[in-house]
Amino acid sequence: MKHYRVVCLMYVLALLLGSCREAEPVRIKIVCTSDVHGNFFPYDFLTEKPAQGSLARVSSYLSALRSSDAFGENVIYVDNGDILHGQPTSYYYNTVALSQCHLAAEALNYLGCEVAVLGNHDIETGGPTYQRYINDLECGVVGGNIYFEDTEHPFLPPYIIVEREGVKVAFMGLTTPALTDWLPRNLWTGLEFKDMETAAKRWMDYLHQHEKPELVIGVFHSGYDGGIVTEEYAENAAKSVAINVPGFDAIFFGHIHQPHVASVVNVEGDTVLLVNPANNACKVAALDVAVNRCGEPRVTLAAELVDMDTYEPDTAYMRHFVPHMERVRKYVAKKIGESTHEVYSKDAYFGPSDYVDFVHRMQLDITKAQVSLAAPLAYDSSLSGGDLHVRDMFEFYRYENMLYVMHLKGQEIKDYLEMSYGQWTNQMKRADDHLLLFDEETLTSATPRLKNLYYNFDSAAGIIYEVDVTKPVGERIRIKSMADGKPFSLEAMYRVAVNSYRGNGGGELLTKGAGIPREELEERVISSTDIDLRFYMLNYIEMRQNIDPQRLNHWKFVPEQWANVAAKRDYKLLFGR
Numbered sequence: 001m002k003h004y005r006v007v008c009l010m011y012v013l014a015l016l017l018g019s020c021r022e023a024e025p026v027r028i029k030i031v032c033t034s035d036v037h038g039n040f041f042p043y044d045f046l047t048e049k050p051a052q053g054s055l056a057r058v059s060s061y062l063s064a065l066r067s068s069d070a071f072g073e074n075v076i077y078v079d080n081g082d083i084l085h086g087q088p089t090s091y092y093y094n095t096v097a098l099s100q101c102h103l104a105a106e107a108l109n110y111l112g113c114e115v116a117v118l119g120n121h122d123i124e125t126g127g128p129t130y131q132r133y134i135n136d137l138e139c140g141v142v143g144g145n146i147y148f149e150d151t152e153h154p155f156l157p158p159y160i161i162v163e164r165e166g167v168k169v170a171f172m173g174l175t176t177p178a179l180t181d182w183l184p185r186n187l188w189t190g191l192e193f194k195d196m197e198t199a200a201k202r203w204m205d206y207l208h209q210h211e212k213p214e215l216v217i218g219v220f221h222s223g224y225d226g227g228i229v230t231e232e233y234a235e236n237a238a239k240s241v242a243i244n245v246p247g248f249d250a251i252f253f254g255h256i257h258q259p260h261v262a263s264v265v266n267v268e269g270d271t272v273l274l275v276n277p278a279n280n281a282c283k284v285a286a287l288d289v290a291v292n293r294c295g296e297p298r299v300t301l302a303a304e305l306v307d308m309d310t311y312e313p314d315t316a317y318m319r320h321f322v323p324h325m326e327r328v329r330k331y332v333a334k335k336i337g338e339s340t341h342e343v344y345s346k347d348a349y350f351g352p353s354d355y356v357d358f359v360h361r362m363q364l365d366i367t368k369a370q371v372s373l374a375a376p377l378a379y380d381s382s383l384s385g386g387d388l389h390v391r392d393m394f395e396f397y398r399y400e401n402m403l404y405v406m407h408l409k410g411q412e413i414k415d416y417l418e419m420s421y422g423q424w425t426n427q428m429k430r431a432d433d434h435l436l437l438f439d440e441e442t443l444t445s446a447t448p449r450l451k452n453l454y455y456n457f458d459s460a461a462g463i464i465y466e467v468d469v470t471k472p473v474g475e476r477i478r479i480k481s482m483a484d485g486k487p488f489s490l491e492a493m494y495r496v497a498v499n500s501y502r503g504n505g506g507g508e509l510l511t512k513g514a515g516i517p518r519e520e521l522e523e524r525v526i527s528s529t530d531i532d533l534r535f536y537m538l539n540y541i542e543m544r545q546n547i548d549p550q551r552l553n554h555w556k557f558v559p560e561q562w563a564n565v566a567a568k569r570d571y572k573l574l575f576g577r
Contacts, residue, residue: 034254035279037086053282059314081119081221105136120179142173145199170213178235218251332391350567360461369497371462400532401499410490412514419513422473423452435566456507
């Protein structure tokens with residue numbers, strides 16, 4: 001009898017082993033877009049020309065995967081945020097077509113998106129807009145580090161479970177908490193953005209106790225590493241979370257617009273894949289997942305970036321969205337006024353310019369502030385002469401910043417400018433030195449680059465000052481007077497117009513430069529617009545109909561005999577003409 005039982009058990013075991021050998025692993029393809037920035041169509045509404053990437057091409061890619069024998073229905077598409085900002089497609093549905101389903105949501109719904117994350121630029125649109133977007137989506141939006149203020153209650157689900165053939169895949173979403181340094185509080189009132197690593201640990205423990213997924217995938221609107229680092233948080237924390245929070249199999253990240261595929265080993269010795277598809281849906285990040293029913297390894301992963309320009313735009317997708325495209329085309333083609341001549345952002349690096357001084361003049365006129373601070377927000381763009389249309393304002397002013405008026409002391413204004421020009425200009429010791437501060441490693445290349453970010457090169461209007469480029473950093477600024485001839489005092493308090501990015505600490509000119517504690521910035525704000533600066537710019541031009549952008553000439557580089565010659569050399573070096 002015992003012999004019979006042993007034989008039976010061996011038979012059953014043989015059957016089980018045989019079934020394991022024959023069982024195919026469950027294959028799943030996970031596709032992620034990030035930082036789409038309104039690029040829903042292969043068409044640039046600003047230039048009126050075909051464009052690269054776009055969700056129209058992603059639609060073709062997803063359709064090919066879903067019709068393949070390898071994956072079929074085992075395709076999971078997720079979006080990693082910053083989709084409500086960038087192209088007029090998003091702006092129109094943010095500010096004009098308020099009663100309609102948001103185009104971003106409709107596009108993701110069409111593509112069968114199953115998980116979405118909010119990026120900093122999505123929050124920048126304000127509560128009514130991103131809440132409408134969330135409501136219009138047919139998928140879940142996750143945010144494990146976004147809480148209702150002063151509570152432990154998450155504003156969004158921290159994760160979503162997606163199941164394919166019995167395989168449970170958990171997607172945990174996180175958003176860079178650094179956005180609170182860039183965005184006015186009124187855009188995220190009632191919310192709190194906590195440290196990513198701390199939040200990830202909390203929800204990872206919960207996941208393993210209650211859900212027991214086969215895979216955990218991070219969807220982080222945050223960069224790999226670096227950026228702003230404070231005692232409370234890190235701006236770009238994908239790498240640190242991957243290393244310090246065991247349990248992630250792979251992490252999709254974004255925010256920094258740089259394609260990236262990497263792997264790290266976490267504190268428990270497990271490998272974690274990290275993938276960034278960059279921006280504008282020119283590439284997607286793809287994970288090829290194989291889950292074995294039995295045997296080892298249980299899960300295998302492979303990551304890649306897929307170029308979307310190898311795919312034609314999906315004709316069915318394009319047909320579906322024709323009405324939306326026509327609405328946006330009509331909107332951006334609207335004439336708002338005329339300009340006497342063309343102005344160029346590249347002129348702003350070498351002294352006072354029509355380009356930046358137009359922003360200064362507008363900020364001073366709108367706010368009645370005493371001083372304006374502004375930088376070129378495009379590396380090499382222009383505002384055309386002749387007829388001006390809505391589309392021109394997107395090229396001229398690319399960000400949805402609010403306009404602040406802040407209280408700053410004279411000394412703080414000077415220290416702010418010292419940091420700005422310290423990042424902007426080289427210390428000239430000879431007449432043949434560079435005026436601009438270049439990245440030394442690129443000077444001998446075909447494409448020399450500036451060492452620092454151009455959109456932190458703030459100049460001032462409303463005061464008369466000189467920038468002595470022969471002096472060391474911190475000793476270059478000499479403020480001579482107010483623009484109206486009245487004395488300027490380092491001890492006096494002034495009303496200063498700045499955009500909200502700068503006013504919230506962006507670029508650190510107010511914190512590291514002016515020396516204002518970050519926690520004090522909010523109380524320095526006297527007033528703020530309730531709509532973005534581009535909106536006011538559109539109205540500013542419409543009210544005047546004819547504009548004549550002119551240099552204010554409130555500042556200059558000295559010694560002029562050195563700076564002017566060096567400016568011509570550096571201009572040719574940067575722009576080749």
